[in-house]
Amino acid sequence: MKVFIVYCHPSEDSFTKNLRDSFIKGIIDGGNEYVMSDLYAMDFKTDMTEQQYLRDAKYENIPFTEEDVLAEHEKINSADAIAFIYPVFWTEAPAKLVGWFDRVWTYGFAYGDNKKMKMLDKAMLLCIAGTPIEKLEHFGLLASMKKVMLGDRLFNRAKQKEFVVFDGTSRKLETRENNWDAYLEKAYEKGKNFFADAGETFTVDDKFFTAIENSESGEVSDKTVFCYHQKGNVIWAEYSGGSIVKGFLIGTMDEDHNMHFNYQHMNTDGELRTGSCDSAPSVENGKLRFNEQWKWTMGKEGTSVIEEI
Numbered sequence: 080m081k082v083f084i085v086y087c088h089p090s091e092d093s094f095t096k097n098l099r100d101s102f103i104k105g106i107i108d109g110g111n112e113y114v115m116s117d118l119y120a121m122d123f124k125t126d127m128t129e130q131q132y133l134r135d136a137k138y139e140n141i142p143f144t145e146e147d148v149l150a151e152h153e154k155i156n157s158a159d160a161i162a163f164i165y166p167v168f169w170t171e172a173p174a175k176l177v178g179w180f181d182r183v184w185t186y187g188f189a190y191g192d193n194k195k196m197k198m199l200d201k202a203m204l205l206c207i208a209g210t211p212i213e214k215l216e217h218f219g220l221l222a223s224m225k226k227v228m229l230g231d232r233l234f235n236r237a238k239q240k241e242f243v244v245f246d247g248t249s250r251k252l253e254t255r256e257n258n259w260d261a262y263l264e265k266a267y268e269k270g271k272n273f274f275a276d277a278g279e280t281f282t283v284d285d286k287f288f289t290a291i292e293n294s295e296s297g298e299v300s301d302k303t304v305f306c307y308h309q310k311g312n313v314i315w316a317e318y319s320g321g322s323i324v325k326g327f328l329i330g331t332m333d334e335d336h337n338m339h340f341n342y343q344h345m346n347t348d349g350e351l352r353t354g355s356c357d358s359a360p361s362v363e364n365g366k367l368r369f370n371e372q373w374k375w376t377m378g379k380e381g382t383s384v385i386e387e388i
């Protein structure tokens with residue numbers, strides 16, 4: 080099996096470079112192969128031409144002529160999986176990697192009818208952050224990074240997605256040295272077990288769902304989008320759309336992946352409505368579903384089904 084590694088760091092004098100080498104060693108020791116684009120070493124061009132802008136903006140599926148972009152398309156489609164290794168710069172990937180997405184994730188390849196990009200078995204993001212993870216979480220910065228990468232750029236382009244953060248690596252923090260060896264070991268294990276881990280982790284983290292069935296007294300519909308999150312056995316989601324102006328839910332997931340949560344939302348009539356729900360997973364036509372049994376706090380019970388988008 081082959082992993083396409085997209086590596087993006089401007090300096091060899093970096094923790095990220097060491098982490099990359101451990102990851103690659105793991106890939107090889109795991110009996111797999113890799114191909115890599117080292118974006119700075121390649122001096123990968125990141126500015127979109129006006130010609131590409133007009134092609135993408137007008138959804139014109141005319142053939143590409145840009146050799147460097149075609150080479151990236153070829154690397155993606157000849158691999159089974161993709162891994163991105165990059166440091167966080169201003170709560171984003173470095174501009175060079177953002178530009179790689181602008182140019183490589185193009186109309187007719189990564190999106191649009193008859194897109195040529197294959198469905199990858201797995202996408203892993205190894206994201207190196209200077210800041211401790213607690214701070215990234217408390218200020219919503221981790222959620223922003225994950226949403227952009229997993230919810231938009233990777234979205235449904237890989238069967239399995241994993242976002243791995245190596246935090247506290249700032250040169251000002253003791254954790255950089257203290258965690259150095261353990262982080263490299265973790266990166267090695269991530270590489271070694273890259274395909275062995277596939278499909279083992281059940282999570283709703285950063286998955287989007289919509290309601291495809293509901294009882295008459297229910298309020299969510301196929302116009303409602305839920306964005307779920309998960310940390311350990313704690314699950315939560317924001318939802319909105321249709322007759323829901325804004326909703327939140329929080330609860331737990333048990334060992335059989337059943338979810339138990341309380342929900343509250345404001346509907347378009349200005350009513351604040353609350354209730355509780357038990358939700359059991361199933362897979363239909365390859366899509367994850369949750370079969371929900373819910374009850375308003377002061378009122379009727381009902382059932383609904385939400386399906387992954």
Ligand SMILES: Cc1cc2nc3c(=O)[nH]c(=O)nc-3n(C[C@H](O)[C@H](O)[C@H](O)COP(=O)(O)O)c2cc1C
Nearest residue numbers: 093094095166167168169170207208209210248249
């Ligand atoms: C311009 C710049 C911006 C950065 N912005 C962030 C940031 O927003 N969040 C963060 O956690 N780390 C940030 N960092 C820290 C980098 O992620 C840093 O490179 C990281 O600690 C990895 O170490 P390394 O460069 O030795 O691989 C920034 C670093 C630079 C140079």
